[in-house]
Amino acid sequence: MKVYEQSQVRNIVLVGAPGSGKTTLTESMLFEGGIIKRRGSVEEKSTVSDFHEIEQERGNSIYSTCMHAEWHDCKINILDTPGLDDFVGEVLSSIRVATTCVLVLNGQQGVEVGTEIVWNRVSHFNKPTVIVLNQMDHPKANFDSALETVKARFGSKAVTLQYPLNPGEKFDTIVDVLKMVMYRFPNTGGKPQKLPIPDSEQQRVQKLRAEVIEKAAENDEKLMEKYFENGALDEADVMQGLRIGFIKGDIYPVFALSSKSNMGSGRLMGFLGEVAPSSLDIPPEQTVDGQMVVCDPKAPLTIFVYKTLVEPYLGKVNFFKVCSGELKVGMEIVNATTGDTEKINQILIMDGKTRNVVDRMAAGDIGALVKLKNTLTNHTLHAKECDQIIAPIDFPESKIQLAIVAENKNDDEKVVAGLRELHEEDPTFKLEYSKELKQMIVSGQGELHLDVGRWRLQHLYGVKTTYVRPRIPYRETIQKEANSMYRHKKQSGGAGQFGEVHIKVLPYHEGMPKPEGYSIRKEEVIDLAWGGKLVFYNAIVGGVIDARYVPSVLKGILEKMEEGPITGSYARDVCVVLHDGKMHSVDSNDISFKIAGSMAFKDAFLQANPLLLEPIYELEVMVPEDLVGDVMADLQGRRSSILGIDSVNNYQVIKAKTPLAELYKYSTSLKSITQGRAGFSCKFLEYTTLPGDVQKKLAQEYSSTKVN
Ligand SMILES: Nc1nc2c(ncn2[C@@H]2O[C@H](COP(=O)(O)OP(=O)(O)O)[C@@H](O)[C@H]2O)c(=O)[nH]1
Ligand SMILES: [Mg+2]
Incomplete structure (x- = not known):
């Protein structure tokens, strides 16, 4: 296979809502690039990109897949990503190594909530972005209204470079504002006939053309001057201005096409080849200390592993980008994280499951390696003479959990x-x-x-598992003061055990004064690993308990707090005053005081009006306007309090506080209420009081399973 130099390589990532047509567009681009002789389809489970058994079983992309197409003198690496936010990790790793982002929209709705969710994830990468209005052949395709959603969302950045002459079932013609021609496709798609733009379209096309020229001129002072002087720009100037604006992120060119009938994908590839940047033209990768890693094949080698996947038959495959230098077969390179030296025996270019082999790969390109020792995603491997570590991909926190x-x-x-x-x-x-x-x-x-x-x-x-409802991490605390004493005494055979402690417990709150009426010798404030505090006062006078036994009492209390008295959940926010006790000159020991401390704590806690707290999550649900009512009704059924509804772009964000216990399988339920047209995020907010009847039920359940 030909080796491409850095300026010839384009790394294109396709992102968009599920079902917008990314995988189908990839297939058309591979066909146009001559990589495949026949276009597969998602329905026939025959696309290059969705080759994993599970993707075919479910009918959508789950992994991001890297493929490539050769187009004129360019190598276009195409990274097809899943649209569902469940697989956001795959999207983030692919966008990271991309030089251009293609945002695919379906031609009926245009920008959907699914688009917003993906865009929220990727927009801060600031990659040059092309917007593709796909599915122009769909009976319900509506270019104008879809474009309106694009304009509403992206404003004047969105610049129309093409529009369909006849969207809908009869779609076969695209008017190209940049090339000023009309493309008419044969029934089978592919290579179009180039026709002059008819008079009937002149007014529309001239207006759009003027917008393109103005936008192109905006990005270069010289072009601006020329534009003002002549009132026009020549073709080369327009292309130059467009390219500058595109790379800067000021222009999002809009294309119209049908990937299913392969009408327009070749033209899109042409644009990507001619106008889209290589790694040389965009900001370089950075190291963990913020140093730039210049994309130069002559610099020492640094590669970054952006994705790792275990494939049947192949084993572990590490997908990487060459950030600088040139990777060659036979090299020995060092994994900066593990310190292992790795010998490069084979460099792969993957097209889905098809493997191609090259013996070198220049900076900017992406490939795969197999059989490396302990190499994982986010690892940097470099030549021995260099030691830079590429900043890792920032993956998001988890949204849901289940017990397996x-x-x-x-x-x-x-x-x-x-x-x-x-x-x-x-x-x-x-x-x-x-x-x-x-x-x-x-x-x-x-x-x-x-x-x-x-x-x-x-x-x-080969292991079968099931998911079950995870238990809820409740917390226990108290609401009033209480006193208790406990004597632990055992007289069996040889050495006995004896320890007696008298304690008072009080609810802890920030800034509370020291308890009165005691002569406090020591105050210990313990930040509990599970949140909240224990404040322990040693107020023993006259040596009724030897100082060496006091830590044992505290240990006993902490142990009981780890398995709280009401339901066995962690206890928090309690003050304990150890103010009296007894010991025995022969039988007292650490264990006796630990047991006494633990039991006294339990007794006092149960008398102190104990309370069960439950974790509350802050939820943000993004939903289209017409589904707000359904989503709200569902949330109210989940003991949520609604904090507000905001209108953001063309969707609504419902903010709510919801108990974790009510969030079980929320993502599935939201998907079914909204047919997948909504998304959510959630994070832990606080602990609040559980309704009394629920507390009673949980306490009963616990005591029936506990014998002590
Ligand atoms: N009519 C029409 N259907 C399309 C087009 N592109 C994709 N589809 C269909 O939309 C569905 C989702 O396509 P897919 O490529 O898997 O979307 P992805 O989730 O974005 O990868 C499939 O049933 C495709 O056949 C198109 O251009 N026109
Ligand atoms: Mg897909």
Whole structure:
């Protein structure tokens, strides 16, 4: 395969709402680039991009896939990404290595909530962006109204370079404002006939052309002067101004096409080849200390792993971008994170599942490596003489969590090992054994995301698992003061045990005064690992308890707080005054005082009007106007309080406070209420009081399982 120099390489990432047609557009571009001889389709499960079994099973993209097409003298690397926010990790890793972003919209609605969700994720990367209004052949295609949504969202940045003459079922003609020709496609799509623009379209096209010229002129002072002097610009000037504005992010060229009938994808590729930047033209990658890594093939080699995937038959595949220098077969390079040296035996260019081999790859290009030792996403590998580390991709926090259980208990270890590997592949998929909940908790971006994890466990590691409702991390606290004493005494056979403590508990709140009536010797403020505080006062006088036993009392209290008296949940925000007690010259020891401390705490806590707190999450739901009512009704059924509704662009954002216990399977439920037209984010906000009846029920459940 030909090796391309850096100026010839374009890394194009396709992003957009699910179903807008990214995978289909990729297929058409690969066909136009001669990589495939026949166009596959999503329906026939035959696209190059959606080649994974699970993608074909579900009928949509789950992984981002890298492919390439050769177009004139360029290598266009195409990164097709999933539209569902469940797989945002895949989108973020691909956009990171891209030089141009293609935002694909469907030609019926234009900008949808799904578009907004993706755009919110990627817009801060500030990549030059092309907007594609796809599906112009769809019976309900409406270019004008779709374009209106684009103008409403992106303002004057959106510049129309093409429009369809006849959107809808009969679609076959595009008017090109930049080239000033009309393209008429044969039924099978592909290469169009170039025709003059008819008189009937002259008024519209001239108006659009003037907009393009004005926008192009805006980006260069010389062009601006020329424009004012002559009232026009020649073709080369327009292209130059357009390119400058596009690369700066001031111009989002708008194209109209049908990827399904392959009408217009060739022209889009032409634009990407001619106008879109290579890595040389956009800001270079940065190191963790903010240094620029110049995209120069003569500089020492630095490559950045943006994605890792375990493929059946191939094993672990690391996808990388060459940030500087040139990667060659035979090189020995160092993994900056692990310190391992890796010998490069093979450099791959992947087209979905098809592998091509090259023996070198220049800065700016992207490829894949297999059989590296411990190389993972976000790792930098570099030549021995250099030591820069590329700034990692910032992956988002988890949105939802579920507890995972192996169907066969003997598979527990395999499940953990498999999940660890899944996390290494996909940093947004996380696992943790929760000591508090006593469950293996898997967390990620949505139920579908977690379901894919479960599917992979079964298909790659051969273990069947199920997801169950995760327990809720309640907290326990008290509302009034209470006193207690506990004597731990044991006289059996040899050495006895004896310890007696008298304590007072009080609710803790920030800035409270020291309890009165005691001679306090020491105050210890403990920030509890699970949030909240324990303030412990040693107010022992006259040595009734030896100073060496006091830490044991505290230890006993802390142990009880770790498994709170009402439901076994963590206790928080309590003051304890240890003010009296007794010891025995022979039988007293640490363990006796620990037990006494723990039991005294439990008794006092239960008398102090104890209270169960539940975690509340702040929820933001993005939803189109017509679905606000349905989403609100559902939220109210989930004990939510609505904080407000804001209108943002052309959708609504509902803000609410919702108990975590009510968020179980929320992403699935929201998808079904809105047919996938809404999105949400949530984060922990606070702990608040649980309704009394729920507390009573939980306390009863706990005491029935507990014997002590
Ligand atoms: N009519 C029409 N349908 C399209 C077009 N592009 C994609 N589709 C259909 O839209 C659905 C989603 O397409 P897909 O490429 O998977 O969208 P993605 O989720 O953005 O990758 C599939 O049923 C496609 O056949 C198009 O240009 N015209
Ligand atoms: Mg897709």
